[in-house]
Amino acid sequence: MRRTILLLAAIASLPAGFALAAADVAAGQEKARTCVGCHGETGVSPNPGIPSLAGQQDQFIQWQLVFFRSGRRPNPLMVPIVAGLTDEDVRNLGAYYHSLPYNTTILDSKPDAALAAKGKAIAAQHGCANCHTDTFRGERAAAAIADQREDYLVKALTDYRSAARPSVGVAAMTEAAAGLTDDEIVAVAHYLATFEPPRE
Amino acid sequence: MTSRSRRSSLFAALPLLAAAALPLTAASAADLKSYDSSKPSFWAHPPPDWFLGDETDAQKGLAPPVGPATPTPAAELQNDLKLIKLPPGFKIEIYASGIPEARQMAWGANGTLFVGSFNATNVYAVTDEEGKRSVKTILKGLNMPTGIAYRDGALYVIAINKLLRYDNAEASLDKMPEPVVVYDDMPPYVAHGWKYLVTDKNGWVYIPFGPPFNIGIPPTSVSQIRHVDLKTGLAETVALGVRNSVGGAIDPRTGDYWFSENARDWLSDDTPSDKLNHVTRLGEHFGYPYCHQGDIPDPKFAMGHKCSEFTPPVVNLGAHVAPLGMKFYTGSQFPAEYQNNIFIAEHGSWNRHTYQGGRIERVIVDPDGKNAKQEVFASGWITGQRDYFGRPDDILEAPDGSLLVSDDWAGAIYRISYSK
Numbered sequence: 001m002r003r004t005i006l007l008l009a010a011i012a013s014l015p016a017g018f019a020l021a022a023a024d025v026a027a028g029q030e031k032a033r034t035c036v037g038c039h040g041e042t043g044v045s046p047n048p049g050i051p052s053l054a055g056q057q058d059q060f061i062q063w064q065l066v067f068f069r070s071g072r073r074p075n076p077l078m079v080p081i082v083a084g085l086t087d088e089d090v091r092n093l094g095a096y097y098h099s100l101p102y103n104t105t106i107l108d109s110k111p112d113a114a115l116a117a118k119g120k121a122i123a124a125q126h127g128c129a130n131c132h133t134d135t136f137r138g139e140r141a142a143a144a145i146a147d148q149r150e151d152y153l154v155k156a157l158t159d160y161r162s163a164a165r166p167s168v169g170v171a172a173m174t175e176a177a178a179g180l181t182d183d184e185i186v187a188v189a190h191y192l193a194t195f196e197p198p199r200e
Numbered sequence: 201m202t203s204r205s206r207r208s209s210l211f212a213a214l215p216l217l218a219a220a221a222l223p224l225t226a227a228s229a230a231d232l233k234s235y236d237s238s239k240p241s242f243w244a245h246p247p248p249d250w251f252l253g254d255e256t257d258a259q260k261g262l263a264p265p266v267g268p269a270t271p272t273p274a275a276e277l278q279n280d281l282k283l284i285k286l287p288p289g290f291k292i293e294i295y296a297s298g299i300p301e302a303r304q305m306a307w308g309a310n311g312t313l314f315v316g317s318f319n320a321t322n323v324y325a326v327t328d329e330e331g332k333r334s335v336k337t338i339l340k341g342l343n344m345p346t347g348i349a350y351r352d353g354a355l356y357v358i359a360i361n362k363l364l365r366y367d368n369a370e371a372s373l374d375k376m377p378e379p380v381v382v383y384d385d386m387p388p389y390v391a392h393g394w395k396y397l398v399t400d401k402n403g404w405v406y407i408p409f410g411p412p413f414n415i416g417i418p419p420t421s422v423s424q425i426r427h428v429d430l431k432t433g434l435a436e437t438v439a440l441g442v443r444n445s446v447g448g449a450i451d452p453r454t455g456d457y458w459f460s461e462n463a464r465d466w467l468s469d470d471t472p473s474d475k476l477n478h479v480t481r482l483g484e485h486f487g488y489p490y491c492h493q494g495d496i497p498d499p500k501f502a503m504g505h506k507c508s509e510f511t512p513p514v515v516n517l518g519a520h521v522a523p524l525g526m527k528f529y530t531g532s533q534f535p536a537e538y539q540n541n542i543f544i545a546e547h548g549s550w551n552r553h554t555y556q557g558g559r560i561e562r563v564i565v566d567p568d569g570k571n572a573k574q575e576v577f578a579s580g581w582i583t584g585q586r587d588y589f590g591r592p593d594d595i596l597e598a599p600d601g602s603l604l605v606s607d608d609w610a611g612a613i614y615r616i617s618y619s620k
Binding site for chain 2: 059062063065066070072087090091094129130131133140141142166168169170171172175178179
């Protein structure tokens with residue numbers, strides 16, 4: 001009770017509009033102990049079909065957890081794992097995974113310059129960078145997708161295309177993926193999985 | 201012409217021979233883009249340019265912002281509310297929080313506050329027992345149930361293409377009954393397919409139908425407002441030439457329907473203006489896609505039409521302010537000059553370099569739509585050039601004459617009250 005009062009007093013003295021640093025990275029790390037078996041000890045996934053989460057956008061992680069928790073992203077593995085998470089757990093997990101160093105090495109892809117060039121053209125045509133930014137490290141709720149696992153990127157785009165998973169941004173991904181052919185998905189995934197940011 | 205630079209380079213890539221062989225009229229027609237809505241695939245996946253329009257490089261990145269994944273904790277929101285500016289004598293407080301993506305609100309006869317949601321798929325009930333409020337999720341898994349209404353004991357929910365009725369709703373909060381489909385002659389697309397419900401004393405419900413894109417020649421069944429007889433399911437067209445409307449209200453002075461309307465995107469930061477409209481006869485045309493804000497012919501889609509052919513707005517509310525839910529004030533708590541004024545919840549911009557809107561607007565206007573004046577009533581939800589702590593989306597008068605405001609960003613409902 002006393003802690004609550006102190007906390008409320010502390011909050012009351014903050015400048016208005018100041019976003020409280022409510023998220024607790026250490027608590028997120030503790031919660032993430034269940035996650036490391038699949039998503040990797042450092043948040044870099046060694047497993048086919050499982051995404052890396054290290055350095056992922058905080059808000060994107062939170063939205064995916066909320067989607068799993070409500071069953072709107074009906075993944076049979078993830079739904080039961082996150083079912084008991086509180087809103088606070090969700091915020092802490094987002095902060096924890098965002099705090100881990102981003103993977104910049106190519107995971108399990110054999111670079112193919114021609115395929116990457118095709119993917120680059122498709123990404124430009126569909127305006128991917130408009131939300132995911134020019135480095136493809138994402139921003140706010142738009143996911144970081146550079147150097148993600150290629151097999152996972154194929155799966156994600158295929159799932160968005162068939163509306164098997166929901167999209168933030170009022171169905172932005174559902175619509176961006178709707179017109180992609182299988183070959184185009186393979187090319188975009190390869191381009192992103194082997195992405196090298198232009199050197200300064 | 202600057203907005204065409206990208207398009208021009210695309211055209212430059214076309215085989216020259218084919219381009220040269222096209223007669224001029226065919227080239228202009230191609231430039232207009234045409235949407236073939238005659239195939240089912242159009243309705244499953246309408247063109248994505250309702251948010252990725254004809255943007256230029258200068259407009260890159262102006263995508264709809266995504267709110268927090270979880271509702272803002274009450275203590276944090278309490279702190280944020282210090283930013284809200286109101287006229288003297290008014291105050292704002294949290295009425296209820298922890299309501300993901302709260303949208304349209306409606307009162308049940310016994311004091312239950314029903315609340316729709318945007319993407320959260322839920323409908324909520326907020327109940328009040330001796331001042332202690334609790335929020336319960338009463339419906340789950342609906343397709344964007346943004347619009348709700350309550351009438352004769354039933355809760356009505358509109359989920360994109362289905363108007364559903366849940367009978368004996370207030371007594372069934374723990375287990376809602378199976379719904380009755382009242383009306384479903386509606387296309388299934390999501391883009392601009394979320395809706396708002398307004399009932400009148402004759403038992404009609406007013407339903408807006410937005411076009412599934414930013415700008416284009418709409419299929420004949422959309423870009424309009426219909427009203428549907430709740431008893432029979434019969435429908436009539438109330439208004440044509442309407443882009444994206446997600447708010448409206450019946451004028452208590454006349455019984456007329458008024459509605460807010462979001463104007464097209466990607467033209468510029470300062471044009472065209474969003475509108476407040478007044479319907480005086482069934483089937484009048486409000487200008488979309490030919491004319492915007494009453495006086496700007498669309499650069500591509502005017503196609504020879506003049507703005508004078510269409511019903512002008514009662515008032516232009518500003519570019520990219522996003523007027524959504526609205527109500528006429530009929531309570532006795534606020535000073536007398538507020539009687540029959542319109543309060544409009546402005547959701548705020550996404551397609552503008554510096555956001556505006558994100559506030560409550562007050563419009564003072566005669567019953568015939570003349571002598572309109574507007575002023576900002578409550579503001580402060582925008583916290584940076586392109587950031588919000590909340591986004592107002594609907595207004596509802598409480599029985600005591602205070603005003604409730606729902607916010608789908610912070611996941612909360614506020615109460616604005618007045619005392620001398």
